Amino acid sequence: MQMHPPPTLAPWRAALQLGFEQQAGRTVMRRLEQYGPLTVQKPLYPEGGTVCHAIVLHPPGGIAGGDMLQQDITVGSGAHALLTTPGAAKWYGSIGPEASQVIQLRVATGGTLEWLPQETIVYDGARARSQLQIELAEGARLACWDLICLGRPAAGERFKRGSWRQTLRIQRPDGTPLLLERALLRGGDPLLDAPVGLAGQPVMGTLLLSGQVDADTLALLRALPSAPGLRLGWTQLDGLLVLRGLAARAEPLRAAFTQAWQTLRPTLLGAPAIVPRIWQT
Structure with missing residues (x-):
């Protein structure tokens, strides 16, 4: 009997x-090119025509070993785009090949981009590489977040194998x-539990978020209520406001980020704090 590999x-x-x-306010x-399983829903205008919302879709529902995804998003002068995702991104475990993703964002002077995907779940055993490159012209405005869940805490899964x-x-x-920041986290590394790590x-x-806030506003931000056990820290850099967080679950950290974004959006991005409907489904 002849044997065949699976x-x-x-x-x-x-x-x-x-x-x-931007076209007539x-x-x-103006551009949509796609190859393979990456696309967007039709443009949405829940805030009127000034801001265009788009939902990035990855129909396979997860990223497996060997997959390679690329996104290139450009926002022109005077335009305002908000991009999000319909649910969490999932990076599955791999027995060999590394999966990769490269996201390139470019914002022209006077343009505004909000890159606000839902959380990323890195399964135990995943071998994953993610690059986010942002080109921000002088006078451009940006809101961007990144939430990473190592393992699946709700299922009792720890990140013991693999790499992120x-x-x-x-x-x-x-x-x-x-x-410029680089990180390498390996499954089971003592850094995951160390006080100087996670x-x-x-x-x-x-x-x-792009922009500057004064000392009083920074103090107000640091005093915003948050869920018990959530660790948050604000830093004002030259032209960038940074919030970092650690949590046991994704939901309270996402809620804290949403609250901070809602608080700062009118001042730093010049738009009222209207939450995308997809986040509430």
């Missing part, structure tokens, strides 16, 4: 390119860096 599924290759421009999606590699770079169009908290996150 069939294997080819990894996904997917790319999405979006471009937003309205933000429109992450790069965040924010720069001017000429290459001048505003912020202190045993499986969920971490960063919220970034």
Whole structure:
């Protein structure tokens, strides 16, 4: 009897390119190119025509070993786009190949981009690499967050195997860096439980907003109520306001980030705090 190896599924290759421009006082999606399983729903205008909302969809529902995803999003002068996702991104365990994602965001002078995806769940055994590169012109406005859940705490799963590699770079169009961070977290590493690391908290996150606030506003932000056990820290950099958090579950950290975004959106982004409807479904 002849034996045949089990069939294997080819990894996904997917790319999405979006471009937003201002046209007669309205933000429109002028560019949409896609390859593979990455797309967006039609442009939505829950705030009127000034702000264009778009929901990025990844129909497979998860990222497996060997998958490669790319997103390139550009916001032109005077345009305002808000992008989010319909649910958590999932990076599955892998027995070999590494999965990767590269997200390139570009915002022109006078443009505004809000990149607010729902949380990322890194399964035990995942081998994942994520790069977020942001090109921010002088006078551009940005709100961006990233919430990472290592393992699945609700299911009792710890991040004991695998690796999570992450790069965040924010720069001017000429290459001048505003912020550069790199992280490598390995499953089971003592750093995950160390006080100088994640202190045993499986969920971490960063919220970034362009602009400056005064000392009184920063004190008000630090005094915002939060869930018990949630660890939050605000930092004002040159032209960037940063909130970092650690939590046992994703929901309270996402709620804290949403509250901070709602508080600062009118001042730093010039728009009222209207929560995307997809977050409430």
